[in-house]
Amino acid sequence: MSHCGWNRRAWFCRQGARHNYLRARVKIHRWQRFKFTRLPLRLPTVKDEARGCCIVGGGPAGAMLALLLARRRVRVTLLEMHHDFDREFRGDTVHPSTLEILDQIGLAERVHELRNSKISGPTLQTTRGPFTPFDLRRLKTKYPYILMVHQKDLLALLTEEAKKYPYFQLLMGANVTDLIREDGAVRGVRYQTDDGVHELRALLTVGADGRFSRVRHLAGIDPVRTSPPMDVLWFRLPHLNEDIDAPGGAFGGFARGHIVGGFDRRDYWQAAFVIAKGSYPSLRAEGIEGLRRHIVQIEPRLAKHVESLADWQQVSLLSVESSCCLQWYLPGLLLIGDAAHAMSPVGGLGINYAIQDAVVAANLLTVPILDGYVTIDHLKAVQRKRQWPVRIIQALQTQLQKRVIATALRAEEQQGLSIPWFVRAFTRIPLLRDIPPRIMALGVVRVRVKN
Numbered sequence: 001m002s003h004c005g006w007n008r009r010a011w012f013c014r015q016g017a018r019h020n021y022l023r024a025r026v027k028i029h030r031w032q033r034f035k036f037t038r039l040p041l042r043l044p045t046v047k048d049e050a051r052g053c054c055i056v057g058g059g060p061a062g063a064m065l066a067l068l069l070a071r072r073r074v075r076v077t078l079l080e081m082h083h084d085f086d087r088e089f090r091g092d093t094v095h096p097s098t099l100e101i102l103d104q105i106g107l108a109e110r111v112h113e114l115r116n117s118k119i120s121g122p123t124l125q126t127t128r129g130p131f132t133p134f135d136l137r138r139l140k141t142k143y144p145y146i147l148m149v150h151q152k153d154l155l156a157l158l159t160e161e162a163k164k165y166p167y168f169q170l171l172m173g174a175n176v177t178d179l180i181r182e183d184g185a186v187r188g189v190r191y192q193t194d195d196g197v198h199e200l201r202a203l204l205t206v207g208a209d210g211r212f213s214r215v216r217h218l219a220g221i222d223p224v225r226t227s228p229p230m231d232v233l234w235f236r237l238p239h240l241n242e243d244i245d246a247p248g249g250a251f252g253g254f255a256r257g258h259i260v261g262g263f264d265r266r267d268y269w270q271a272a273f274v275i276a277k278g279s280y281p282s283l284r285a286e287g288i289e290g291l292r293r294h295i296v297q298i299e300p301r302l303a304k305h306v307e308s309l310a311d312w313q314q315v316s317l318l319s320v321e322s323s324c325c326l327q328w329y330l331p332g333l334l335l336i337g338d339a340a341h342a343m344s345p346v347g348g349l350g351i352n353y354a355i356q357d358a359v360v361a362a363n364l365l366t367v368p369i370l371d372g373y374v375t376i377d378h379l380k381a382v383q384r385k386r387q388w389p390v391r392i393i394q395a396l397q398t399q400l401q402k403r404v405i406a407t408a409l410r411a412e413e414q415q416g417l418s419i420p421w422f423v424r425a426f427t428r429i430p431l432l433r434d435i436p437p438r439i440m441a442l443g444v445v446r447v448r449v450k451n
């Protein structure tokens with residue numbers, strides 16, 4: 001072979017060796033980088049001090065239950081995945097039933113000191129003029145109105161009150177990743193924070209983390225879902241000099257297959273635009289101008305107000321869903337609030353039934369937790385006491401959605417709301433007219449805090 005051929009072979013050999021060397025260096029570099037980035041996950045799990053009760057979810061149900069248990073000397077930890085309580089368009093309707101509960105634990109006056117507004121009944125615009133279907137001021141209660149309070153302020157109040165007790169612990173930014181299981185029972189949770197993974201053991205774990213409950217998913221409990229025929233768009237409208245006259249603090253109207261309503265929040269109107277389920281994309285395609293046009297078609301008095309709607313980012317979509325779990329518990333685990341039964345927004349009842357769940361759970365489980373022995377029968381008793389009021393209200397909501405709301409959403413040619421004569425007659429009979437508002441405001445059965 002020529003000298004030139006040997007030189008070419010040597011050159012290719014050198015290039016091959018260099019190539020293999022560089023590949024090896026790249027592999028080493030990648031392994032080192034992987035090792036460096038994965039190193040924090042290999043740190044040992046921090047084991048927190050064991051508690052009597054661990055509550056996942058710092059919403060109304062979780063905050064109320066934590067407060068009631070801490071007052072009764074139960075060592076309780078409340079875990080909230082977010083770093084604060086500030087969320088837009090959460091349930092802000094505090095009904096008389098909840099105000100009575102707050103009064104029993106000495107917090108009603110402090111809640112009224114928060115920025116609030118009061119609603120005693122809606123004024124609906126009909127083809128025959130204004131119509132008020134009910135008036136809460138006729139009810140026999142210390143608080144004959146719905147108090148509109150920002151939920152973040154209510155949660156801050158409840159947790160600040162709980163911090164007065166040495167048995168209470170609040171952990172913000174704690175994201176639950178798994179349940180601790182031993183001998184067929186749930187014995188706490190594992191959660192992630194900015195500083196690593198933690199393990200919190202507890203005699204009882206309570207899932208109060210809302211309709212998309214992580215605890216419920218980890219426990220393998222599936223809710224039975226119903227899909228109401230509507231979705232809701234929430235947004236704010238300003239108060240103007242020439243404003244809507246709503247003596248009861250709320251207004252509403254039906255026309256052309258849509259529903260619009262609003263609540264007086266003192267410095268603005270919290271408005272809702274109800275649409276048929278799944279129709280949001282077609283509405284969005286009309287642009288924000290289309291939304292403004294639909295609102296004015298229903299309520300012409302809002303013509304100036306809707307000029308403030310300039311972008312879809314001002315609008316929040318609530319996909320309406322209701323559900324109820326057939327079983328709210330496992331050994332060592334209990335679900336309450338929306339985690340156990342997601343409520344329709346009709347009547348604004350969700351926050352109030354969640355708080356009632358918390359009160360019943362505290363009433364029935366305090367002694368077993370302090371005794372260190374919580375059985376399935378104890379947990380079953382909570383569901384048995386709360387399940388039937390929830391089912392009655394959900395059934396009433398379903399009928400209202402099917403017979404009134406769904407009918408209104410299908411009536412695209414209807415120019416306004418027409419109230420049947422028998423409904424008007426019903427509202428004029430003293431013995432009958434106050435039954436629906438009483439059930440809505442005070443619940444199917446009144447729940448009280450036990451000492």
